[in-house]
Amino acid sequence: MLRRIKAGPFTLDSAISLDKLRHAANERAIGSLMLPLTAGLDDIPALPVSPDQAIALRQGKVLTGITATTGLYLAMDGNIPVALVRSDDHQIIVVRGFNLMSKDDE
Incomplete structure (x- = not known):
């Protein structure tokens, strides 16, 4: 067993x-x-993003101009997880998007 x-x-x-x-x-x-989604991702550093950047990530777009060391991040719009992203060559690329909203958006 x-x-x-x-x-x-x-x-x-x-x-x-x-x-x-x-x-x-x-x-x-x-x-x-x-438990909240972040409970299972607590070992991944957060990457704060603006509401406009969050929309772009939810659409699967690549972000540029964000300074972050190469690696995996949890993109956060305030306290809302947006996506699991990878920073590579000054680009933020979506690995896994989340379809979460704040209570105000419901």
């Missing part, structure tokens, strides 16, 4: 049992058990 005891920042101590998950689903309360 193989048992995973850790995946990234998540351990068995914070795991949710299937029974608890099923109960929450039946009560339409799964949201109360969910």
Whole structure:
């Protein structure tokens, strides 16, 4: 038998049992058990972007003119994760986009 005891920042101590998950689903309360996206990406440095840059990244466009060391970043528009991006040769390239909005946008 193989048992995973850790995946990234998540351990068995914070795991949710299937029974608890099923109960929450039946009560339409799964949201109360969910962690924010950033909980799984806490080891990736944030890269602040403007609202206009966030729109461009959501459209998959490459940003230029942003100074960042080569590597992986979490592009953030304020406190909203926009995309997982890679900085390379003075360009910011989308690796994985997120479709998240602020509560004000809903």
